[in-house]
Amino acid sequence: MKYYIIAGEASGDLHGSNLMKELKKEDANAEFRFWGGDLMLAQGGQMVKHYRDLAYMGFLEVVMNLGTILGNIAFCKKDIAQYKPDGVIFIDYPGFNLRISKFVKKSGIKTFYYISPQLWAWKSGRVKIIQKYVDKMFVILPFEKDFYARYNYPVDFVGHPLLDALNNLPELDEQQFRKTHNLSDKPIIALLPGSRKQEIKKMLTEMLSIENDFPDYEFVIAGAPSIEVTFYHQFLNSHVKVIPNQTYSLLRISCAALVTSGTATLETALLNTPEVVCYKGSQISYEIARRLIKHIQYISLVNLIMNRLVVTELIQNDLNYKNLKAELSAILNPEHKKKIQQEYEELRHKLGDSGASEKTAKLILEEVKKDF
Numbered sequence: 001m002k003y004y005i006i007a008g009e010a011s012g013d014l015h016g017s018n019l020m021k022e023l024k025k026e027d028a029n030a031e032f033r034f035w036g037g038d039l040m041l042a043q044g045g046q047m048v049k050h051y052r053d054l055a056y057m058g059f060l061e062v063v064m065n066l067g068t069i070l071g072n073i074a075f076c077k078k079d080i081a082q083y084k085p086d087g088v089i090f091i092d093y094p095g096f097n098l099r100i101s102k103f104v105k106k107s108g109i110k111t112f113y114y115i116s117p118q119l120w121a122w123k124s125g126r127v128k129i130i131q132k133y134v135d136k137m138f139v140i141l142p143f144e145k146d147f148y149a150r151y152n153y154p155v156d157f158v159g160h161p162l163l164d165a166l167n168n169l170p171e172l173d174e175q176q177f178r179k180t181h182n183l184s185d186k187p188i189i190a191l192l193p194g195s196r197k198q199e200i201k202k203m204l205t206e207m208l209s210i211e212n213d214f215p216d217y218e219f220v221i222a223g224a225p226s227i228e229v230t231f232y233h234q235f236l237n238s239h240v241k242v243i244p245n246q247t248y249s250l251l252r253i254s255c256a257a258l259v260t261s262g263t264a265t266l267e268t269a270l271l272n273t274p275e276v277v278c279y280k281g282s283q284i285s286y287e288i289a290r291r292l293i294k295h296i297q298y299i300s301l302v303n304l305i306m307n308r309l310v311v312t313e314l315i316q317n318d319l320n321y322k323n324l325k326a327e328l329s330a331i332l333n334p335e336h337k338k339k340i341q342q343e344y345e346e347l348r349h350k351l352g353d354s355g356a357s358e359k360t361a362k363l364i365l366e367e368v369k370k371d372f
Contacts (some may be wrong), residue, residue, distance in 0.1 A: 001027050001368055004085040005034040006076070006100065008054045008093035010195040010225060011263035013037030013046045015161045015357070016091050020045070022184060022361035025310065033083050035076070036227060048079055052226035054096070070098070077103045084109075087368045091115050098126060101133040110371070112364050113137045117346045118156070120296075127151045136367055138360045141305060142350055158359040159352035162263075166248070166270050167272040167354050173217075181243050184220040189328070190273070192247065192264045195224040197231060199260060202280045204235045207258045211240065217255075217332075218303045223248040256331050258324070266301040270348055272329040274340045276324065277302075305350055310343045329343045 003023065007016040017039035023030045024043070032045025035054070041047050054072065070330045077100065080088060087110040090097035094117030104111050116139045119126050130137060137155040139145055152219065178185070193203035204221070209220045215370075217346045221236075223244030245252055247264070250259060251271045259268050261279040269273045277300040298304050302311050312327045330336050330361055 001029060001087065001277055001365070002031045002033070002083065003087055003089060003364075004080055004083055004086040004092065005032060005036065005040070005089045005091065006097055007034070007036040007040065007091040008049065008051050008096055010037065012115070013039045013051055014092040014165060015087075016040045017043050018161055018164060018357040019089070019360055021092075021096060022357045023364065024124050024259060025358075026361045026365045027071075033079075033085070033252050035110050035372075036093060048076075048096070050226070054093075060306050069096070073099055079106060080109070081107065085112065087112055087364060089114055089364065094119075094126065098133075099131050099318070101129070105133040105135075110368055111135045112367070114360055115140055115161075116148075120144065121129060127153065136363065138363065140356060142302075142352065143305070143307075156359075156363060157352070158363075159354065159356040160266075161356040162267060162270055163348070163351060163354040164357055166267070169248060169252075172249055172252055177246075177249055181220075181241065181246075183220065183241065184218050186216060187255040188250070189214065189217050189219050189252060190247075190257040190259075190268075191219060191221045192257060192259040192268070193221065194260040194262070195226060196266075197227065199281070200227065200231070201235075203260050204232070205280060206278065206280065206319055206321075206324065208235065208237075208240065209321045210328060211237070214328070220250060221252075222250050255337075256328060259327065261299050261313070266305075269302045269311070272341055272344055274337050275311050276327045277311050277333060278324070279313070279315050280319045281316070300346060306343065306347055310340065310347070336352075357365050 005016055007013050013036045016036050020032055020040060020043040034040050034045055034047055035049045036047060037051045088104045089112045090101060092115045101111050111134050113134045116137060136143045138158050139155050140160045145155055191207045193200045193207060219240055221232055221242045223242045225245050229242050229244050251268055251273045254273050257268050257273050257275045259265050259275045259277055261277050265277050282296060298313060299315060300311055300313055305311055314323050
């Protein structure tokens with residue numbers, strides 16, 4: 001079978017690569033053409049565009065790059081028509097993917113959505129688009145099945161694919177890791193400022209503002225796979241290190257982390273590292289989002305899944321030197337750290353069993369075969 005996959009972010013590249021791996025197990029003749037990243041490329045097939053050329057953060061940034069975005073949409077439609085896949089798989093990235101889904105469905109091609117857009121947070125009206133143009137939706141958060149049921153749209157809850165990725169991590173030699181990356185023997189505080197240059201510019205300066213207040217710890221930046229290491233240097237003191245493409249390993253040996261809101265907050269929790277969730281966007285984008293998102297109390301996946309405050313969220317003006325210092329001090333306290341990690345255990349339980357990629361691959365192939 002021929003599969004066309006569209007992922008527009010680093011997390012989509014990770015989940016897309018694992019899905020491709022499982023599809024190859026289920027379908028010996030699987031062929032891929034995709035929008036994604038290096039992890040998907042490693043699974044084979046033809047990459048059309050890299051996600052680093054697609055990511056625009058916030059409403060203002062989208063408007064400023066609207067011409068490029070519309071050009072990409074037109075190009076994608078043409079590319080799908082020429083490739084003639086048996087199925088198109090959309091991975092999150094709703095602003096782009098939902099526009100493509102209409103074209104694909106009208107072309108008579110099977111449409112699959114893996115990892116639902118966060119319609120439960122805002123733009124719930126988009127459910128009508130999904131009902132009309134998506135043949136099968138595979139959700140990874142337990143409350144999403146109930147959300148779609150309210151609209152009489154059946155979906156498959158497959159579990160969270162991060163459980164697969166993290167359960168299969170190799171053994172880590174902490175001393176060797178420290179030696180390889182020239183780290184000290186001090187306890188490490190990991191900084192995850194995001195995967196886009198726009199958000200890194202905003203987040204990293206805030207995160208580093210408290211570094212001198214924690215002299216007994218070493219602050220280390222997890223470099224995003226799509227960002228060159230030299231980009232970070234403009235924000236750093238000479239002794240702060242950047243370790244690219246080793247986020248999981250860095251989190252595994254860290255005693256705490258400051259994490260930009262997104263999938264990374266859940267990854268950090270599943271790796272059992274206490275965290276403070278941080279977010280600051282442009283003021284215009286923030287004000288628009290605040291007015292649109294009516295029913296959501298939290299922004300981090302950890303708190304959303306648990307439906308209570310497990311990890312502190314410092315958002316927009318609350319993300320400042322005073323609050324960041326206080327909250328990092330709090331999670332470094334042994335008793336507080338123990339409490340957070342107990343909550344993380346319950347989080348893992350709520351996310352269900354592992355095997356999300358395998359389940360999704362089987363369901364996709366089963367649906368595609370109906371036309372043969």
